[in-house]
Amino acid sequence: xxxxxxxxxxxxxxxxxxxxxxxxxxxxxxxxxxxxxxxxxxxxxxxxxxxxxxxxxxxxxxxxxxxxxxxxxxxxxxxxxxxxxxxxxxxxxxxxxxxxxxxxxxxxxxxxxxxxxxxxxxxxxxxxxxxxxxxxxxxxxxxxxxxxxxxxxxxxxxxxxxxxxxxxxxxxxxxxxxxxxxxxxxxxxxxxxxxxxxxxxxxxxxxxxxxxxxxxxxxxxxxxxxxxxxxxxxxxxxxxxxxxxxxxxxxxxxxxxxxxxxxxxxxxxxxxxxxxxxxxxxxxxxxxxxxxxxxxxxxxxxxxxxxxxxxxxxxxxxxxxxxxxxxxxxxxxxxxxxxxxxxxxxxxxxxxxxx
Ligand SMILES: [Mg+2]
Numbered sequence: 440x441x442x443x444x445x446x447x448x449x450x451x452x453x454x455x456x457x458x459x460x461x462x463x464x465x466x467x468x469x470x471x472x473x474x475x476x477x478x479x480x481x482x483x484x485x486x487x488x489x490x491x492x493x494x495x496x497x498x499x500x501x502x503x504x505x506x507x508x509x510x511x512x513x514x515x516x517x518x519x520x521x522x523x524x525x526x527x528x529x530x531x532x533x534x535x536x537x538x539x540x541x542x543x544x545x546x547x548x549x550x551x552x553x554x555x556x557x558x559x560x561x562x563x564x565x566x567x568x569x570x571x572x573x574x575x576x577x578x579x580x581x582x583x584x585x586x587x588x589x590x591x592x593x594x595x596x597x598x599x600x601x602x603x604x605x606x607x608x609x610x611x612x613x614x615x616x617x618x619x620x621x622x623x624x625x626x627x628x629x630x631x632x633x634x635x636x637x638x639x640x641x642x643x644x645x646x647x648x649x650x651x652x653x654x655x656x657x658x659x660x661x662x663x664x665x666x667x668x669x670x671x672x673x674x675x676x677x678x679x680x681x682x683x684x685x686x687x688x689x690x691x692x693x694x695x696x697x698x699x700x701x702x703x704x705x706x707x708x709x710x711x712x713x714x715x716x717x718x719x720x721x722x723x724x725x726x727x728x729x730x731x732x733x734x735x736x737x738x739x740x741x742x743x744x745x746x747x748x749x750x751x752x753x754x755x756x757x758x759x760x761x762x763x764x765x766x767x768x769x770x771x772x773x774x775x776x777x778x779x780x781x782x783x784x785x786x787x788x789x790x791x792x793x794x
Contacts, residue, residue, distance in 0.1 A: 440479070441779075442519040444492065450522030451779055452515035453713035454680055460707060462662075463607065463635045463655040467681075470511040478512040492520035493527065495686040510658070510683035517684020518716045518775070525774035532716070532775055536689050536723035543761075543768035544704060544721035545730040546748045547572040547602065552579060555587050559594050561746060568747035571765040572600040572628070572730040578608020581618040592625040600730065604631035607655055612639055616646045623649050629674060629729070632656065641671035650674050652729075654705060658682060660694050667698040674729060676705030679716045688720055696726035703729035711736045711756030715777045718760065718769040735762045755783050 440452040456470035486501045498520055502513050525532045533539040548570040550558045562573055575591065577584040584603065591601060603622060609615035615633035622630075631652040633643050644651040650673045653666050657675035659682055666672045675695065679688045695702060704721040706713065714733050721727050735748030736759040743749075743759050748767070757778040761768040770776025 440515045440519055444523055448523050448527050450519035451712045452519035453709055454511045454515040455707040455709055456511040457707060462658050467658050475512040478506055478509055482506050483512060483516055493524040495520060499686055511680050514680040514684040517686055521685050522774040529773050531771050532719040533723040533769060536719060539722040540725050541722050543766040544718055544733055545766050547574045547730040547732045548748050549574045549732045552576045555590055559590060562595055564746040566595055566599060568744040569765045570747045574732055575603045577603045578605030581614060584618055585621045588622040588625045600628045602628040605633045607632055607635040609633050612642045615643050619647045637665050637669050637671040641669040644671060652676060660691050663691060663695045675700060675702050677702040678705045679720055685716060685720060692724040701726040701728050703731040708734055708750050711754045711777055715775040722769045733767055735767055736760050755779055
């Protein structure tokens, strides 16, 4: 998404809306590219017309007045406003978020639900290119999940960190506990969302020996309060998009830190615009101490890793972010610090969608 101002500054936003991605127990519904487009075009743009993009509180209040929820639609606008604000003030977005605590985000390479042999091969290539942490997607077959951990540890050695994410996949609390206790024998950094809901997470957390991370159960500040009160998770996955943009993601991160929770910066494998927003949050949030699944942006023809953190063959931005020693560095230019390639945008746009 591109927003233009009457002062000649423009900003970019991105939101990877997925209909099947929502909160635990249907608490937050999925959005799609079509619902985002309709909301932005028919309600949100009209609500924010004439407002100052450097005042995110005012922008969010106007959007909340015309549409409840819809965090992914609002995130696209929010990110574009931060890009404009940074450009017009001559500072990077992380300055607007309070200043940076670190220069970049340590990258977790995500291994999907693939055959074990394929996961091992991909992991070895990623380690050779600098990856120090893996997320193993699990939750479909418990025995496979244990065997995957065992073989992965044997292949990558003890210096690489392994985390698992079952995406609420285990059918019972008992099953989640039984599998995780066996996995943790092979050195487990954390166990992400093994079951649905804060109550289930709390039960699992009491019975295993590694931290539980909440993802589907952590969308808002109020979710963080519930997790804290129940002792359901000691860490969570903080997205730019789930709370509705950088303004609320920063609120969520600050509130969680005050409650003693820590987090990574999660997402849905964004392209370069969304990844830039994630990086600015990741360097500015003090409790964002966990390695994160941010794509190592690949621009066709540019230098960079071929496997490590790579999920796309090309991107919409002109310059990839620097990936060094397993860390993706946050750009320091004004706004998001990126340039969008208009030719690529035209090339990859779906012309059947009316804008
Ligand atoms: Mg997750």
